[in-house]
Amino acid sequence: MNQRSIGVFDSGVGGLTVLKALMRRLPAESTVYLGDTARVPYGTKSPEVVIRYSLSNARLLMRQQIKLLVVACNTASSVSLPALAKxxxxxxxxxIEPGAQAAVQVTAGRVGVIGTLGTVNSGAYQQALAQARGGLEVMARACPLFVPLAEEGWTEGEVVEAVARKYLADFEAFGADTLVLGCTHYPLLKGAIARVVGPQVRLVDSAEATAEAAEGLLRDGGLLACAGAIAEHRxxxxxxPERFAEVGARFLERPIERAELVDL
Amino acid sequence: MNQRSIGVFDSGVGGLTVLKALMRRLPAESTVYLGDTARVPYGTKSPEVVIRYSLSNARLLMRQQIKLLVVACNTASSVSLPALAKxxxxxxxxxIEPGAQAAVQVTAGRVGVIGTLGTVNSGAYQQALAQARGGLEVMARACPLFVPLAEEGWTEGEVVEAVARKYLADFEAFGADTLVLGCTHYPLLKGAIARVVGPQVRLVDSAEATAEAAEGLLRDGGLLACAGAIAEHRxxxxxxPERFAEVGARFLERPIERAELVDL
Incomplete structure (x- = not known):
């Protein structure tokens, strides 16, 4: 069982930022990643549709004999976990929960959350933050243009800063000291977002926190791969698949030699 | 047969600009519109996937007893027509063909085309323009951010003009005298696009030309509804469905009272 892979899915390439953190923290673990690029994006879709897509993604990964499923998509995480766990x-x-925990560790009390429409409307971050620490002030806002900007590769320059100023102005009035990047695409825009919100706002990216939580789950379950095992990544x-390999390499910061096309 | 509806599909709300033109030109015709909002957008997907989705959309509309199918989506039109016609x-x-015909009627010889990645990569406009008139110079470019900008409602202002300047700069060097808006979302950004390309460039929107072609097809087939018939629009x-009705009303410029949810 402990030689099995970690399964990871996302609506597309964004979840590769989480995979990257997993590979760095757990270099002996094999992984199998599914990007649902035929149905991307999830962020503008209803909870019912996102749950249906998440279940079909999970079934494909289960056929690959995984030992742990990481939902590397905020929108899917915000609505699908109960159905998947069942x-x-x-x-x-x-x-989401790892991201909320990471935010609580750095905030002085006023947390901003940015994400897709689906994630923000689900209230999942608001709930996870409230459970992680009582008395926090939380403001959440959807930033739908950030995903296409990241996919277009326009991560620096006039356009992304103008978009960021427009979306993020309200967080200054709110007095956020911490901003959760509640979408796996947003770390690519970190530079522009940081310049707009200023150095007094801490940016929280859930990829690292999720990798840490994955390690904990595997250790507690006696499921860690043997140290020194040769990891495979599929x-x-x-x-x-070609576009995924090309754009994905930017997110993963290593080449993707081959992505296999599957039909769900 | 002539009391049947015109069926129209698009990946989402964009095709409502075509439906609006159909309703204006053919007020006695009933229509049934399908927006494939669970799988939107098509513009970033492969021809194979877009053809599969187009066929499933068409089958649903055929069950509604339509007399004519209008593919009100440039990406679907650029790759799916042979499979649908078969x-x-x-x-x-x-x-696409109506849009190309409209461009040929106004151009002095240098035509720019903007659309989704799928539309531009298909070469469908380039081919339709070449068939409509020999010797044209054509330059096509994908503008992936225009669709999310239109859906976000950011159709005027700093952001859309910065994006338009970035995408459209090459058309000035090319010397385009005509620019085809090869995506049904783009007419919403017409003001900003016109300011960026300047008054010497004619903008061509295929909605009107498509409605005119639909009228011709119905007349030739003896399929026009009786003048004065009470048109129904479904x-x-x-x-x-709620978001479709809300955003769609902006595209259609009339209220959408009810949209019915279907599962393909």
Whole structure:
């Protein structure tokens, strides 16, 4: 069982920022990643549709004999975890609770959250933050243009800063001291976001926190791979494998040699 | 047969600009519109996936007893028409050939085309323009951020003009005298696009030309509704009917009272 892979899915390439953190923290672990590029994006879709897509993604990964499922997509994490946990016989980990825990460790009390429409409307971060520490002030806002900007590769310059100023102005009035990047695409825009909100605001990216939580889950379950095991990394997509490999390499910061096309 | 509806599909709300033109030109015609909001957008997906989605959309509309299918989506029109024409027993009309015809009527010889990645990569406009008139110079460019900008409602102001300047700069060097808005979302950004390219460039929107072509097809087939018939307009979506009705009203410029949720 402990030689099995960690399964990771996202609506597309964004979850590769989480995979990158997993690979760095757990270099002996094999992984299998599914990017649902035929149905991307999830952030503008209803909870019912996102749950249906999440279940079909998880079933594909279960057929690859995984020992842990990491939902590396904030939108899917915000609505699908109960349905996934009910159906699967392996542990399921989302990115929202680790992100909320990481925010609580650095905030002085006023937390901003940015994400997709689906994530923000679900209230999942607001709830996770309230459970992590009582008395926090939280303000959440959807930033729909950040995902296409990251995918277009326009991560610096006039356009992204103008968009960021427009979305983030209200957090200054709110007095946020911490801003949660509640979408796996947003770390690519970190430079521009940091310049707009200023150095007094701490940016929290849930990728590292999620990798740490994954390590804890595997250790507690006696599921860690043997130290020194040769890790294999496989990639599945539902559309456009060449484009996934090309854009994904920017997110993963290492080449993706091959992504296999599957039909859900 | 002539009392049947015109079926129209798009990946989401964009095709409502075509529906609006159809309603204006053919006020006695009933329509049934399908927005595939669970799988939107099509513009970033492969031809194979777009053809599969187009066929499933068309089958749903055929069950509504339509007499003509209008593919009100440039990406779907650019790759799906042969497969649709082969399967369906009613005439099928896309937006690309009418758009190319409209461009040819106004251009002095240098035509720019903007659209999604899927549309531009298909080469469909380039081919339709070449067939409509020999010797044209054509330059095409994908503008992936225009769709999310239109859906966000950021159709005027600093951000959209900065994006438009970035995408459209090359058309000035090329010397385009005509620019085809090769995506049904783009007419919403017409003001900003016009300011960036300047008054010497004619903008061509295929909605009107498509409505005119639809009228011609119905007349030739003896399929026009009786003058004075009471037209009914129905809407189906695959996700988020309330959001479709709200955003769609901006595209259609009339209220959408009800959209019915269907599962493809």
């Amino acid at each position: 159906e699967l016989e392996v542990p399921v980990l989302g990115v 990639y599945f997509v539902t559309d456009l | 399967e369906l027993e009613v005439p099928v009309l896309g937006v 809407y189906f979506v695959t996700d988020l």
